[in-house]
Amino acid sequence: MHRKILTAILTAAILLPFLFFGLLSVGQAWFYPSILPQRITLSNWQELLVGQSELQVGLLLSLILGLGVAALATLAGFIISKEIAQAKYRNRWLLLAYWPFVLSPVVLAILVQRFFLLTGMSGEIIGVLLGQLILAFPFAVIFFQSFWSQEVLQLEQQSQTLGASAVYTLQNVLLPLATPMLLICFFQTFLISWFEYGLTQFIGLGKVKTLTILVFKYVNEANIFHAALASLLIMLPPALLLWLNKKFVFRGI
Template identity: 20%
Template sequence: MTTADLTLAARQEPTVPTRKTKRIDWLGLAITLALGIVVVVPLVVVAIWAFAEVWRYPSILPQEFGLRFWEATLSRPDVWQAMSLSIRLSLTVTLLSAVICLPAAYAFARLDFPGRNLLFLSFLASHAFPKFGLLVAIASIFLNLGLVSTFWGVVLIQLVGTLMMMIWIPVAAFQNVDRAMEEAARDAGAGPLRVFWSVSLPQAAPTIGAAVLLSFVGTFYETEGAWLIGAPEIRTMPVLMITFINNQIVVQYGAVLSVLLWVPSFFALMFSRRLVGSSSFAKGFGV
């Protein structure tokens, strides 16, 4: 290396602003607190209910804590079946969605074909209309096809719900990939498929990872479709929770299941914090 380059390297070092404003942003703090209360308090209440055995009106904390309802819930085989079913369903849907949507997203981002914009917007359609009506219509079709109350019937209906997120976010991610990078790979001798696999996909990976995680969590908690199409045979965790709440006045069953349901989102959040910087996430939305 030469001195000229050395001096340049030194000069190009990103300058980190060291001066920070000492003043506290009270308005920002107030908004954060208000939002925090609205988001956190219900969660805390549910969490407390899950461990409460006796909790009567005027007292702020339960009179008796205990794990009775946990034992009762966890000893039920249908809870474990629902948990394993929910995980299998979400994995299948997310995987299928990725296989279908990622190449499609790449096509939307890089190719120009007739009807491109119309087709692109059509992915909004499933979210633009009242979902329940749509689901009832689909359910009647599925009934004729013998898909109601089957695993793959639920997979199909939940797949529809993931399409928008798995198309729109990756399209933005692929559009952000420098075209010259792809051209450089072509120049080095890679065919279009190889370019996609070796350059475009890894470049867009952080944002796509976020979309995949969101789809997984979204599918895990999806209730309406799973209930309408899956009942009575296919009972996912959220569906089971609804039955629990509907059939029993005991709050604790619902609370315990709800806390159990936090597990996947907790892992998803931990994972996404490691995988995805907030900047690449914002990039995916074109911010």
């Protein structure tokens, strides 16, 4: 009985933000002391789905940056983490990987902003992507350190000793073992990019308007209905990735 009550409370706590933002996203003209908006309309959603609205462009930009950062960080992190695992000064290299997380994203953005200004990448999508990789790539390197255990490295050596090529060993030995971790790292680095604000705001100069940038913009404008819709769009992919993790990835592990 207590377990059912606790499950119901947790379920309600998880669903409440989705219901609240979902209600606001279809509302208009919400004035005190009314509990609910005066009008319910799908015009905000129609604006998202039809034409090239600001929200539509922001959603597309967030998806492009998220998928690009996740793919690059996962691939580079997997390769570089192996080199670090076999390096003589492994702990020193790992210590460097933790450095970006010592500073807040805003302070980090201020430190690297001059580089992006000199290279002409400030205010460009490529600049924001590289800026977000400053956080996502070290995360991937640290994440994959647990994969490159002595057992895995010895298994790789045994495969090559028996005559297998490096490509064959990668495709038939390492990747099958690493697939669950590769998927988890991809999801995690996607979320790092998806929720990132500080680096995106400074390096993007306000021109690269991802969903997180738009949420703050709408809040500052007191446009609660567009802010609710943008917030709901931000919340949906993490919920979907959590479901995919539970259904496929962790089951595979």
